[in-house]
Amino acid sequence: MTDAPAQQHAADLALLRVESARLVATVEALGADGIRHPSLCEGWSRAHVISHVSRNARAMLNLVATVEGDPTPMYPSREERDADIERGAASSYDDLLTELRDTCQQIVDALAAMPEAALTQTAQAGNDPAAMTRLAGADLPGHRLREVVWHHVDLDAGHTFADAPPQAVRRWFDEAVADLRTDARCPSMTLRTDERDVVAVGDGRPTVSGPRAGLLLWLVRGRPDQIVAPSPDQLPDLTPMEDLP
Structure with missing residues (x-):
């Protein structure tokens, strides 16, 4: 095949x-x-x-x-x-x-x-x-x-996702981004990965940065451990979008 x-x-x-x-x-x-x-x-x-x-x-x-x-x-x-x-x-x-x-x-x-x-x-x-x-x-x-x-x-x-296969992490990150863009509850932001992805949602502010695996962890599990925002109070609130497990 x-x-x-x-x-x-x-x-x-x-x-x-x-x-x-x-x-x-x-x-x-x-x-x-x-x-x-x-x-x-x-x-x-x-x-x-x-x-x-x-x-x-x-x-x-x-x-x-x-x-x-x-x-x-x-x-x-x-x-x-x-x-x-x-x-x-x-x-x-x-x-x-x-x-x-x-x-x-x-x-x-x-x-x-x-x-x-x-x-x-x-x-x-x-x-x-x-x-x-x-x-x-x-x-x-x-x-x-x-x-x-x-x-x-x-x-x-x-x-963590950093231990997962990179090609799979890339796929899941892209899927998570697609979900963000189709969800009316999603707050505005720009995601900037260490791997050079740049993704804008809404008006694009603020910018949230980190490794792709760290941003994925935040997007799908709400854990901000490996990401950086301009300040803690500027980190977009994803709580309304959470759907676990």
Whole structure:
């Protein structure tokens, strides 16, 4: 397979293998006490994040089934999804870790085994009818990569977007910028990255600067740790736009 969708599928799958292993290694290092600490997702402990990542893998197996010709909803419902995460978060450390290892491997294997014909078929992702997205089979490894890396960052255990694959960070930064430009709630600003991106929204004031990974962390998780504004009181307020997790 040499077409663009197949190439993107293969490239994202290769990154997903690496990033899944890195996530598992972080959870192994946290230990039983560490997973009970708060995460960057409001109201969630690290155990909630781990539980969610495992359940997302299972839900994505449903998307794989759909693009392969067996239509299956990603989640039964938003309510069941949330309840299942809560049940998982209450599990023991050993059970959470085992489940994470197993489900990470299961979704990687399923994505790797997808037939070529499935790459152009689509499936409905998400559980909110107002925010559902149709994904092609070729997009599924990238969708899962985002879940793995973003929630690895959410564990707040030393792994940041600066540790993520640069090409993926660039993609997510561009997507975040596109979201800013289409959201009426977005305050005016100019984003200036160390990598020389310059993005103006509204009247372009004030300027917020930093590495692309640091600006991404602020845009999607509200953390200003790695960015610079003219003064703290001039940092645009993104709170109305937050949608976690």
